[in-house]
Amino acid sequence: MYKVLLADDDYPVIEFLMQEVPWERLNLQCIGYAEDGLAALGMAQEDMPDLLITDIGMPGMDGIELIQQLKQLNAGLRTVILSCHDEFQYTRQAVKLNVQDYVLKESMEIEEITEILEKLVIQLEEDRSETEKNERLIHSFRQNEGVLKEKLVSRLLISPIFNELQWQAEFEKFGVNFSRTSYFPVVCYLNEHDKQLKRLQSEELLTYLMTNVIEEILHAHQDAACFHLGGQELMLLFSEPGRQGGRSAAGGAEHAYTWLRDIQSALRQYVHIDVGFITGKQYCMDH
CATH class of the missing domain: 3.30.70.270 (Reverse transcriptase/Diguanylate cyclase domain)
Structure with a gap:
């Protein structure tokens, strides 16, 4: 399962997400929630999530800064912003941080959130598959590296350099x-x-x-x-x-x-x- 961290100082929103999102069906595990950005950062440092759902306006550290901090720790982090602000400046900042989606709380519906999360899970699975493929290639190369080196030097010693x-x-x-x-x-x-x-x-x-x-x-x-x-x-x-x-x-x-x-x-x-x-x-x- 992929791990999800929630960050929002509006507890009814947190409660709504925790109760209504079909986490298990989506292959997701909600590992906790925080009511401010600093607390969310501390939780993520202890147990890094694969996906962050965060509000923008929070005490201590806002959602944009939280994303910036966590992206430095986990470049592959998927993020969704929840906000009461339909303002271009926030959208522009979110695009710069490669935020996957931006949802207004006033119009948020569980079907919309579920659809967003389904897409993000597909992306995470593609990332994991690519990582595993690269690790297999690296492992295979390291296993054969000694043999390849020996063959290279053998050719050098017995064959003229044209x-x-x-x-x-x-x-x-x-x-x-x-x-x-x-x-x-x-x-x-x-x-x-x-x-x-x-x-x-x-x-x-x-x-x-x-x-x-x-x-x-x-x-x-x-x-x-x-x-x-x-x-x-x-x-x-x-x-x-x-x-x-x-x-x-x-x-x-x-x-x-x-x-x-x-x-x-x-x-x-x-x-x-x-x-x-x-x-x-x-x-x-x-x-």
């Missing part, structure tokens, strides 16, 4: 932009591979532990990426902070070494894995 722009575009999918940033490459390799494999009994688990810890460390790095090379090796790409284009390879290495020490320490501490590193030459498309 089209550098196309190759660059492939890396941009994973947040690596060679056209604007210099990257310092590092190969991370596992020490005592056979011993670790015997301990963990799985090549996949070994790779997962290494990759997971490294990506957790690199999460704070604005421009860094981790690619599995296959077997017991990973490739790390570090961009230089605050600079673009050609800068000395020594500068890129100095920046990367701080992260490499953190990675080495975290792997030893959390998963008892020891790694070494081989550093390369800084690369940017234009240099």
